[in-house]
Amino acid sequence: MMTSVLQPLARSMMDSFRDLLPIILVIGFFQLVVLQQPIPDLFDLLFGTLLVVLGLTFFVFGLEMGLFPIGESMARAFASKGSVTWLLLFAFALGFGTTVAEPALIAISKEAATVAAEGGMIANDKAVMTRYAVNLRLTVAVSVGLAIVIGVFRILKGWPIQYFIVVGYILVVIMTWFAPRSIIGIAYDSGGVTTSTITVPLVTALGVGLANSIQGRNPMIDGFGLIAFASLTPMIFVMAFGILVH
Amino acid sequence: MGIFTTALSTLRDVLPIAVIIFGFQFLVIRRPIANLKRVLAGFVYVLIGLTLFLEGLEQALFPLGRLMAEQLTDPAFIFGSLDNMTSVVHWADYYWVYLFAFAIGFSTTVAEPSLLAVAIKANQVSGGAIGIWGLRIAVALGVAIGIALGSFRIVTGYPLHYFIIAGYLVVVIQTIFAPRLIIPLAYDSGGVTTSTVTVPLVAALGLGLAETVPGRSTLIDGFGLIAFASLFPIITVMAYAQLSEYTARRQRRKTAQ
Numbered sequence: 001m002m003t004s005v006l007q008p009l010a011r012s013m014m015d016s017f018r019d020l021l022p023i024i025l026v027i028g029f030f031q032l033v034v035l036q037q038p039i040p041d042l043f044d045l046l047f048g049t050l051l052v053v054l055g056l057t058f059f060v061f062g063l064e065m066g067l068f069p070i071g072e073s074m075a076r077a078f079a080s081k082g083s084v085t086w087l088l089l090f091a092f093a094l095g096f097g098t099t100v101a102e103p104a105l106i107a108i109s110k111e112a113a114t115v116a117a118e119g120g121m122i123a124n125d126k127a128v129m130t131r132y133a134v135n136l137r138l139t140v141a142v143s144v145g146l147a148i149v150i151g152v153f154r155i156l157k158g159w160p161i162q163y164f165i166v167v168g169y170i171l172v173v174i175m176t177w178f179a180p181r182s183i184i185g186i187a188y189d190s191g192g193v194t195t196s197t198i199t200v201p202l203v204t205a206l207g208v209g210l211a212n213s214i215q216g217r218n219p220m221i222d223g224f225g226l227i228a229f230a231s232l233t234p235m236i237f238v239m240a241f242g243i244l245v246h
Numbered sequence: 247m248g249i250f251t252t253a254l255s256t257l258r259d260v261l262p263i264a265v266i267i268f269g270f271q272f273l274v275i276r277r278p279i280a281n282l283k284r285v286l287a288g289f290v291y292v293l294i295g296l297t298l299f300l301e302g303l304e305q306a307l308f309p310l311g312r313l314m315a316e317q318l319t320d321p322a323f324i325f326g327s328l329d330n331m332t333s334v335v336h337w338a339d340y341y342w343v344y345l346f347a348f349a350i351g352f353s354t355t356v357a358e359p360s361l362l363a364v365a366i367k368a369n370q371v372s373g374g375a376i377g378i379w380g381l382r383i384a385v386a387l388g389v390a391i392g393i394a395l396g397s398f399r400i401v402t403g404y405p406l407h408y409f410i411i412a413g414y415l416v417v418v419i420q421t422i423f424a425p426r427l428i429i430p431l432a433y434d435s436g437g438v439t440t441s442t443v444t445v446p447l448v449a450a451l452g453l454g455l456a457e458t459v460p461g462r463s464t465l466i467d468g469f470g471l472i473a474f475a476s477l478f479p480i481i482t483v484m485a486y487a488q489l490s491e492y493t494a495r496r497q498r499r500k501t502a503q
Contacts, residue, residue, distance in 0.1 A: 058292070
């Protein structure tokens, strides 16, 4: 009995350790060979590594038990209920709700406010900067909400994703032309920071689940792609925000 | 003490998602969740897992990684001593930085939990045709190239959008020729690469470079590395699929002869 539980656990901990090994090697090599300095606090390092390995193992277990099944079962339930409005509303809520409180986004919008204030585009005053940061965050959250809505709608219709992405790229290029220079870097980065570790598995399971429950959809071709939308729209919306504010 | 703060902030991350899911489940779908206990246990596991994961990174790898990024970009290291430093730097002087950018981009991406999640799903959906490791290594190579190139851009000061637009062109051209099944997954892999592990270390590298290279501003040039890290995996994942298709076709031709 014990071995039947411990064996898979030991195996997945080994897997997690293997995932982590490259980072350890890279940091070890640069510290000892390139910078030629000793490793400080070897004990802390080993203990921390153990925590990371345990954490990754738990995460993968939770993924298969909780996040994947709930994402797929909700997709099936919405598909059998047949209410497109509720499905799209759910899509928006999921995109908006998971993004608006994302710590990486909070950090980046604060930095963006500092950039704008130092560049003289907004008043260098605390209240103005806070409002700018909050508005920027809301802009990104709305854009991710819309991205999931568009992405889900695409799955329902079975349209090819590349047309959407190419149009999105063209929009990004056009907006880059008009956007103030200081916001371009932030806008480009905001596409990457919006999708957190919990959102990604959930949204992926939702897409694949939807494609599985609708007849004639291929889960590979139609199920993936939601994350792609969620990393493209923030770029467009943040640049639009920059044009409007400045 | 630190672990409680981490647990709290992870809980704050999970809470809105849980509210939305269970809200819609009870108010709109109005059907009991199958295996509710198991699903809830799964959520708790994810919570514990992410907390331990982040706490461990914060204790072990992040401080050292950040310090390393600072030291490697420090002009005193790059030019041997500050006296050797010129007011206009040559991009090739920063070779250790590019190498570090490449290595840290690759290794952090391999450990990225959200990429692992997508790779597991893609492996299931494709019936094993897409290998978990194949996808992860293709994405990690993309991030590595992206961050190395992004560091080069900060050192030289070339405008960010030239690189990104050129990358877009490559993506569009590849889309025409790549196997259709891989395209949505390739696009997705751009967004999943940059989360918990990669962003903090990469941000430290970008900031360190923008601060110390003469003529760069942290505020304008410090951004952009994440954009690179989310563009190049799209290219490498499609290239990976094109390569496997090409070798499979050659194999078939060989056996046919």
